[in-house]
Amino acid sequence: MSKENFEETMTKLEEIVTELENGNLNLDESVQKFEEGMQKAKQCNKMLEEAEKKITILLEKDGEITEENFDAE
Amino acid sequence: MKYNAVTVTQLNKYIKDRFDEDENLNAILVKGEISNFKNHYTGHLYFTLKDENSLVKCIMFKSYAEKLAFKPTDGMKVMVFGSVSVFERDGVYQIYVKTMMEDGMGDLHEQFEKLKAKLEKEGLFDQTHKKRIPLYPKVVGVLTSQTGAVIRDIINVSTRRNPNVHIRLLPVPVQGPGAAEQIAEKIKIMNEKKLADVIIVGRGGGSLEDLWPFNEEIVARAIYESELPIISAVGHETDFTIADFVADLRAPTPSAAAELAVPDVYELKEKIISYQNRIRQSLKKKIELMKLRYEKCMKSRVFTDPTRNIKDRYIILDTYIKRLETRIRNIQKDKQTRYVEIVAKLDALSPLKTLTRGYCLTEKEEHIIKSAKQLKADDEIKLKFYDGEKNAKVL
The missing domain is CATH 2.40.50.140 (Nucleic acid-binding proteins)
Incomplete structure (x- = not known):
């Protein structure tokens, strides 16, 4: 699964903004870019929302690494 | 003897x-x-x-x-x-x-300078080798002591910037014998198992001896060889270690490292919203521009008075027709005059007029007889009078 990461999606969004603002596209292309841009923005937001707070500690035992929740207090 | x-x-x-x-x-x-x-x-x-x-x-x-x-x-x-x-x-x-x-540690300063010169010459500090810190790392790996202010600061700053951040702490001793080896080893483990998108390696402030593991060659090489980008955060702002020179990014303090590794989500969201607005504005502008062009077209005479051109043409056509009629009439008149003249002339020359006065034409076999010599007895002839004809026979 080669899913775009946040940075790549954000970069594409920025490119679309620039392209649209340059105004060299015809109306059809503009509408298409608009839809694509809105889609990218949605994806970015989704990726930000998707993340879940996790503070974990990796423990090594006999060469095996296990992950546990970590409480810094 | x-x-x-x-x-x-x-x-x-x-x-x-x-x-x-x-x-x-x-x-x-x-x-x-x-x-x-x-x-x-x-x-x-x-x-x-x-x-x-x-x-x-x-x-x-x-x-x-x-x-x-x-x-x-x-x-x-x-x-x-x-x-x-x-x-x-x-x-x-x-x-x-x-x-x-x-x-x-012998003369630590001397060792520091020596190692720094050596690694610099080898290219371990080259800017070209530095990896970019990802804009939005999914997992931030932290290599530091499990206890103490450093990990707490990093967690606090990170969660403030992104409440949904994922921090993965791999505890390492940050001072004393064996610390350098441990740090290098753990950097390798993080890389081998791809346990993070970016790694913060650091510790709090301390004496030069305390910070020493971060000045050791084994750590420098591990950082250099790491495929995951590494942010170094050792001691205070004024402390510079070899690790700082090799790292992809040097943070003055552990808190600053967290700021460099974890993007402010609220800022990112603002940015996305502003991009969305700009996209909307651009499209709106484009459509308005199109509308203006459309309206300009619609205001043209072609659309406001579409029959106007045709009417104009009609007028022109009518004048042509009028001119044509006049011309034909003139020609007709000329011809008529000429005809009357010719008829009058013809009339003057016509034998028929003579016939009315009592003359007649003699024809034999459709030929007009102009001389008596042309006829002999028993020839059948035709006599043409002004009002008709009669057959006759020469005696």
Whole structure:
């Protein structure tokens, strides 16, 4: 699964903004870019929302690494 | 008198046995400064250990030398552990070193400068080798002590910037013997198992000795070889370590490292919203522009008075037709005049007029007879009068 990461999606969004603002596209292309841009923005937001707070500690035992929740207090 | 001499070999054997029997010499810890260091191609290390007054030869076999975590060099103050024995062939005693560790830090500043110069020359600090820190790492790996302010600061700053951040702490000792090896090892583990998108390696402030693991070559090399981008955060703003020079990004403090590694989600969201607005504005502008163009077209005479052109053409057509009619009439008139003239002339010349006065035309076989000689008796002729004709026969 080669899913775009946040940075790549954000970069594409920025490119679309620039392209649209340059105004060299015809109306059809503009509408298409608009839809694509809105889609990218949605994806970015989704990726930000998707993340879940996790503070974990990796423990090594006999060469095996296990992950546990970590409480810094 | 009989001399009871022993051979050199016997002597050296005797002395060797004496040494080997001595418990103190079998397991001894000696400290001194390395000189005359030779790394033999076989992998064995030969050197001399000295202090102000004396020196002793040392050998460290390959199997032991391989396990060394550092590279001994001339002038290094070390402690060696091993046994003292005699090399019979040469009649010398030497320390057979099993392990060696750096004794104190010696002149740390000098070591720091030396290592820095060496690694810089090797290209470990090259900007071109530095990896970019990802804009939005999914997992932030942290290599530091499990206890203390550093990890707490990093967690606090990170969660403030992104409440949904994922921080993965891989605890390492950050000072004391073995810390450097541990740090290097853990950097490798993070890389091998791809446990993070970016790694913060750091510790809080302390003395130069405390910070020393971050000035060790093994850590520098591990950072250099790491495929995951590394942010160094060692001590305070004024503390610079070798790790800082090799790292892809140097943070002045652990809190600053968290700021560099974790993007502010609220800022990112603002940015996305502003992009969305700009996209909307652009499209709106485009559509308005199109509308203006459309309206301009619609205002053109072609659309406001579409029959106007046709009407204009009609008018032109009508004038043409009028001119044509006049012209035809004129031609007709001319021809008529000419006709009347010709008819009058014709009339004047017409034999018919003469016929009315009592003349007649004589024809024979459709030919007009102009002379009596043309006729003979019994010729059938036709006499044409003004009002008709009669057949006749010449007598």
